Amino acid sequence: MLRRKLALALSLCFAAPSGLLLANGPWSEGTPDIQFAGALAFAPEGVLLIGDTVRAAIYAIETGDKQSSADNKSINIEGVNQKLAALMGSDAAEIAINDMAVNPLTGSLYISVSRGLGPDAIPVVFKADAKGTLSELSLKNVRFSKASIANAPEPQEGRRNPRLSAITDLQYQDGKVVVAGLSNEEFSSKLRVLNYPFDGKSKATSVEIYHGAHGKLETASPVKTFVTYEDTVLAAYTCTPLVTIPVDDLKDGTKTKGKTIAELGNMNQPIDMIVYKKGNQDFLLMANSARGVMKLKLSKKEIDGTEAIGTRINGTAGLPFETVDELKEVMQLDKLNEKQAILLVGKSPKQDIRTIDLP
Amino acid sequence: MLCLSISFTFAEDTAGGSSVARQQLGDSPVHVELRCGAGSAMFAVQGLSCMDKLAKLPESELQSLVQVHVHPALTELPSVLGSVSILEDELVFITRFPLSERVQYRIDIDPTVLGGAVDSLSKSRLLFSAVKKPRGEAPGVVCIYPTMDVLPENILKFYIHFSAPMNRGEAYSRIHLMQGKTEIQSPFLELDEELWDAEQKRFTLLIHPGRIKRGVKPREDSGLPMTQGNRYSLHIDADWTSANNRCLSSSATKTFSIAVADERQPVAANWIVTTPKANTKQAVQLKLDEPLDHAMLERVTVVSKEGKPILGDTSILEHETLWTFTPLEPWLSEGYSIVVSTRIEDLAGNSLARAFETMPDEPIDSKPNDSEVAVAFNPQ
Numbered sequence: 222m223l224r225r226k227l228a229l230a231l232s233l234c235f236a237a238p239s240g241l242l243l244a245n246g247p248w249s250e251g252t253p254d255i256q257f258a259g260a261l262a263f264a265p266e267g268v269l270l271i272g273d274t275v276r277a278a279i280y281a282i283e284t285g286d287k288q289s290s291a292d293n294k295s296i297n298i299e300g301v302n303q304k305l306a307a308l309m310g311s312d313a314a315e316i317a318i319n320d321m322a323v324n325p326l327t328g329s330l331y332i333s334v335s336r337g338l339g340p341d342a343i344p345v346v347f348k349a350d351a352k353g354t355l356s357e358l359s360l361k362n363v364r365f366s367k368a369s370i371a372n373a374p375e376p377q378e379g380r381r382n383p384r385l386s387a388i389t390d391l392q393y394q395d396g397k398v399v400v401a402g403l404s405n406e407e408f409s410s411k412l413r414v415l416n417y418p419f420d421g422k423s424k425a426t427s428v429e430i431y432h433g434a435h436g437k438l439e440t441a442s443p444v445k446t447f448v449t450y451e452d453t454v455l456a457a458y459t460c461t462p463l464v465t466i467p468v469d470d471l472k473d474g475t476k477t478k479g480k481t482i483a484e485l486g487n488m489n490q491p492i493d494m495i496v497y498k499k500g501n502q503d504f505l506l507m508a509n510s511a512r513g514v515m516k517l518k519l520s521k522k523e524i525d526g527t528e529a530i531g532t533r534i535n536g537t538a539g540l541p542f543e544t545v546d547e548l549k550e551v552m553q554l555d556k557l558n559e560k561q562a563i564l565l566v567g568k569s570p571k572q573d574i575r576t577i578d579l580p
Numbered sequence: 581m582l583c584l585s586i587s588f589t590f591a592e593d594t595a596g597g598s599s600v601a602r603q604q605l606g607d608s609p610v611h612v613e614l615r616c617g618a619g620s621a622m623f624a625v626q627g628l629s630c631m632d633k634l635a636k637l638p639e640s641e642l643q644s645l646v647q648v649h650v651h652p653a654l655t656e657l658p659s660v661l662g663s664v665s666i667l668e669d670e671l672v673f674i675t676r677f678p679l680s681e682r683v684q685y686r687i688d689i690d691p692t693v694l695g696g697a698v699d700s701l702s703k704s705r706l707l708f709s710a711v712k713k714p715r716g717e718a719p720g721v722v723c724i725y726p727t728m729d730v731l732p733e734n735i736l737k738f739y740i741h742f743s744a745p746m747n748r749g750e751a752y753s754r755i756h757l758m759q760g761k762t763e764i765q766s767p768f769l770e771l772d773e774e775l776w777d778a779e780q781k782r783f784t785l786l787i788h789p790g791r792i793k794r795g796v797k798p799r800e801d802s803g804l805p806m807t808q809g810n811r812y813s814l815h816i817d818a819d820w821t822s823a824n825n826r827c828l829s830s831s832a833t834k835t836f837s838i839a840v841a842d843e844r845q846p847v848a849a850n851w852i853v854t855t856p857k858a859n860t861k862q863a864v865q866l867k868l869d870e871p872l873d874h875a876m877l878e879r880v881t882v883v884s885k886e887g888k889p890i891l892g893d894t895s896i897l898e899h900e901t902l903w904t905f906t907p908l909e910p911w912l913s914e915g916y917s918i919v920v921s922t923r924i925e926d927l928a929g930n931s932l933a934r935a936f937e938t939m940p941d942e943p944i945d946s947k948p949n950d951s952e953v954a955v956a957f958n959p960q
Contacts, residue, residue: 259773275778307650307657311680317749319773336677338747339823340780343677357661357676382777384879389771405775405784406875408736408929408936432793438937440793441929459769460790461798484797490770510770552772 247421253280253365258333258344260391261322262398264417269322269331269358270398271346272388277371279391279398281419283364286327286348294351295576296330296563302572304355305347309336313570317342321565321574323555330555330563330574331358349574368419370400386411390446393417401444403459410443412454414471426473430466432458433478442479448494448505451521455505457491463507463517463540465524482524483517483540485509493554495562497579506562506579507542508554516580517542545580603706610694612687612706620662621679623648623687623708624670630693635666642666645693646673651686651707660685681825684708719744719822721832724814725874726927728899729835732842733808734792736929736936738785738834739874740816745780745823748773754820755785757805758813767791767805780823782875794937811837842928845935846870848920848953858913858959863895863904866918866955871900876924882907883954885915917954 260272267287271280298304306313319333330349335342346358371383386402393399398415414426432442440460447456454466456479464479471477485491490510496519497504503519517540524540553565557576564575602613609627616622625646628634634642648660661676671693679685685708725739740755751774757764768788775784790798791805806812818831850869856862864882874896882890882905892907905918922933929936932953 274773304658307653307659308661309677310648310650310660310675310683310685311677312650312682315680315682335748337823338749340745340776340778341823342748355658382779382782385776385778387771387773387775389773403771403775405777406873407923407925407931408786408789409923432796438794438939440789440937442789460788460793460796462796492772 247419248283248364248366250362250364252361253282253363253367255280255344255360257319257335257342258346259319260388260400261320261331261333261346262391262393263322263324263326263331264393264398267324267326269324269346270391270393271333272391272400273344274385274387275340277369277383277385279368279370279388279400279415279419281366281368281417282346282358282360284324284331284348284358286324286329289326294328295561296328296349296351296353296557296574297576298349298353298355298574300571301332301349301355301565301574302569305332305334308347308355308357309334309343309345311336313572318553318565318572321553321555321563323557323563325556328558330557366419366421368398368415368425370402370413370415370425389444392447392449394449399447399449399454401447401456403443403445408443409441410458412444412447412471426471428471428473429476430456430458431476431478432460432462432464432481439478445491446494446507448496450496450503450505450519453521453524455494455496455519457485457494457507459490461485461491463491483542485515492552495554495556497556497559497562499579504579506545506554508551508564514545514548514551514554514580515542516545548577601708605694605706608694612689614708616679619678621675623673623675624667625672625689625693626670628669628671628693631666631669631671634671634693645690646671647688648673648675649686649688650683652684717743718826718829719746719824720829721816724816724832724834726871726900728871728927729837730839731806731836732840732928733804733806733838734841734843734928734936735806735838736787736789736792736925736927737873738814740783740785742781742783742822742828746776746783747821747823747825748776748780750820751783751785754817756815756817758815759806759810764805764812766802784875792936806838808838808840811835842870842926842930843935843937845930846872846924846926846932848932848955851955853918853955853957855957856911856959859910860959861907861910863906864911864916864918864957864959866903868901868903870926873925873927874900876921877903879921880905880924881919883917883919885917890916911959913959915956915958917956920953920955922951922953 255273256275257273258271259274262270264270267284269282269284302313302318306316317335321330321332323330332347334345336345337343347355348358349355384406386404388400388402390401396417398417400413402411410430412428412430430442430444431439433439442458444456445459447454452468457463462481463483464481466479492508494507505517505519507515550567551564555563557563561576562579566573566575600614600616602611604611611626613624643664646664662673664673687706720743722741722743752770757767769786790796813833813835816832818828820828847869852867854865856864877896878894880903890907892905895904923931925931
């Protein structure tokens with residue numbers, strides 16, 4: 222019921238998109254011109270979405286991985302970065318794991334990697350299964366489609382480096398792909414919303430995101446990571462507030478302000494977030510660079526009722542959250558199934574994939 | 581166990597398919613030759629007497645005859661991705677990826693293939709390692725923007741320009757904000773992907789916005805990273821590696837002092853145009869009312885009265901307060917416009933369109949910030 226409501230809300234918002242940005246094209250067979258395999262997410266039917274900051278595009282790749290799995294089994298791989306490096310004939314210092322996403326249909330894990338660290342690094346995607354086997358997802362001669370999220374080109378742009386926006390997060394939700402980006406020049410934040418499947422005709426919706434501190438000063442606020450929850454986007458800003466943005470507010474060409482529901486504080490870069498249910502209660506699990514993993518109780522009523530944080534923060538205002546102490550150095554997080562999450566833990570030289578029970 | 585080690589020099593401009601190393605196995609007629617291409621490498625086993633038999637093997641058995649591993653492997657690591665095939669009279673292993681000079685490669689050949697040419701009780705192993713010939717000069721820091729040595733307390737970003745493409749992944753461990761000998765803790769916004777231009781020669785370093793914005797927790801807990809009246813330095817370690825795996829020729833430091841916070845927007849009406857003469861290629865100049873963002877100044881363009889872009893070269897001078905444009909063709913005696921996006925920011929992120937921090941009772945423009953200011957000039 223709630224998912225249908227979200228779909229309806231989104232379709233009403235975007236009935237007549239008039240954004241600046243063009244989608245590139247519907248499905249074709251061939252080799253997509255991916256230059257950087259960054260943010261990952263899954264669309265239905267085993268389609269992997271790949272965010273490419275350098276091409277300023279989202280690619281949808283048919284993986285063919287659709288066999289529903291009755292029970293998504295745990296995946297644990299020690300030294301995954303060292304194994305990926307060995308497969309690619311290199312060492313861990315010369316590769317980077319960029320993102321990972323679970324195919325909800327099958328429970329397989331997909332990992333986007335750069336082989337090499339310079340501008341000519343080779344983009345690669347690997348698949349990991351419950352046996353811990355790593356295999357390359359070939360990006361040659363596949364069924365794919367592409368949507369551009371480039372800034373409108375400027376005159377004489379060809380002779381200059383284009384402005385790029387690092388794609389900080391990417392999600393599929395009910396016929397739409399939502400992309401958060403952070404520019405490498407101006408300090409701005411856009412959420413872009415694309416119709417999916419990419420049809421090469423409709424334009425991306427572009428929404429500027431702002432933050433209001435204590436109900437007073439308002440600033441542009443790049444989104445670091447986000448997740449959709451009922452008819453709301455839960456977003457973590459780079460300046461660290463956790464906010465809600467009603468999906469109804471994501472209208473093309475507008476600016477919208479998130480309502481602060483929690484303050485994450487200093488030395489704390491939000492990395493990934495997932496929403497899960499335990500019993501009758503919804504929770505948000507958030508991986509942060511310094512604090513490990515934090516857990517917040519969610520309820521639509523509380524989020525709607527929570528006053529936007531308006532007084533001096535002393536660590537207790539807003540929605541309460543607890544730190545899950547035993548989880549440290551979590552670099553990536555995704556939901557494996559209704560009971561488990563999958564983490565990438567550690568930094569070079571050794572990183573591990575670990576499956577944990579949702580706390 | 582037979583294990584021979586071969587080193588070879590791998591030049592970056594090695595022509596595709598050319599031989600870079602060749603090793604004989606003992607006194608046998610068998611040789612292993614390494615040939616490198618742009619996107620992969622080929623290990624070719626030559627001089628085998630059983631090629632006819634190999635041609636009849638099922639695919640899965642063929643694939644297991646030759647394996648390549650990175651060496652040494654501290655624990656059991658998977659073999660290098662690639663495929664085995666028969667190429668005329670050679671049994672070849674073609675790697676999926678190009679070779680790296682950071683690792684050695686061990687090629688393992690099934691002894692049954694060697695037909696008694698060497699000790700058949702052991703797998704024959706050969707080690708190959710590549711040494712890349714360093715090319716060109718070591719990279720260096722060309723410039724750090726903004727170039728002013730007095731910066732506002734709420735400065736938002738720096739750009740670091742390198743002379744060559746750099747590696748991603750080590751930026752935040754190579755950049756240090758210092759006050760004297762004390763390092764300021766966590767002053768920057770750190771992104772896994774980092775913020776580079778497409779060539780990875782320009783790095784965008786953002787001060788953590790949570791420590792600048794008033795009323796958010798990081799600022800309330802830890803304050804601004806830099807405060808008025810003090811001197812600081814931005815130090816870049818020489819250990820930062822380029823895409824060619826060379827360190828910088830030297831470290832780099834920018835020293836500056838901090839003045840009062842800048843909460844005022846730039847004002848286009850205060851800019852002064854110096855109009856060039858018609859029929860010349862004199863530069864048109866735009867003197868700004870404060871230093872602006874260097875990268876965004878490079879995107880300022882000139883258009884004709886019909887709105888056609890004029891080709892020419894831009895220079896940004898006087899600590900990013902003077903923008904100049906020299907046309908490729910002489911100016912005509914007609915109207916032109918310098919076009920500036922209202923998104924253009926000063927050093928504290930205040931743009932023509934809006935201040936970095938605004939009060940909510942100021943009207944929020946319901947249209948997006950994608951408009952422009954046109955500064956007209958008319959060469960005579």
